[in-house]
Amino acid sequence: MRPDGAALVTGASGGIGAAVADRLAGQGWPVGVHYRSDEAGAAEVVERIESGGGSAVALHADVSERDAADRLVGELEDRFGPVLALVNSAGTRADGLAPQLKDEHWDRVIETNLSAAFRLTRRVLRPMLRARYGRVVNIASVVGPRANAGQSNYAASKAGLIAMTHTVAVEVARRGITVNAVAPGFVETGLTADISSEAVAAEIPARRPGRPEEVAACVGFLASDEASYVTGTTLTVDGGMSA
């Protein structure tokens, strides 16, 4: 049985994060809807959750800042109690071929996609250890385990996220805390708006891009009580692309 607590979803103002926030609210979690720049998007997600009878609050932060994890989690705890589910969905891209990739683009992607996820995970493990219960789900990518030219920073961040997921999972498994990753393939979101879905679809056995809800459904499972024995794994959701 799940103890009382809240779920924090980063990058939840749109795309996969918003779909995850909806999903977790539907599973009975009060949800912290984190956003960085899209305040209106986050407000819309909160409104949708509340009108469906759930509880949610929009939380603003740039997770690449060092003190953001403490502040975000603290704010959510003040509102809804201990954070017992964390979905690290905040992610960014800054593509470029390696010879021309700027330090600032390397750093920004690693900080947002990997270091911020670590700091948030470290912070929420405190209440999770005390509660003997926790669900951490990291949104990784099929890019990382497999190559994608022009994304050395993004691939490194996502491969790092998967490695971190597996290691932290092992450290805390005996306390009822599960830590897993979901690795989406090509999903139609704001982050992929500049990529032609028709061109990509030819490479996907399912012959279409994924929908945020299809990723959120997998996150919902990993965050559920039913997934209590699933930890340290990566669930690929890519229409067969990496099969």
Added chain:
Amino acid sequence: MTAKAEPEAVEKVIFDGLAEVGAEPSDINREATFEALDVDSLDLVEIAQIVEDEFGVELAGEDVQDLKTVGEVVDLVVSKGS
């Protein structure tokens, strides 16, 4: 607000913390080793967090890794908190 790290208070919080992570209450005393109490590194992390919440004293991994007995940790917290 955190409490003052007086020896008796620290001892009580650490003893209670050890019981909470599964050590047998009747075996917990200052001379007991963590090994004998079957307290592992993750248990010690939890106790460090309890101590930090109660007394505002931060115990880093390297602070406690060489400590063998409950009394040594109590003494370290008291000395750091004074």
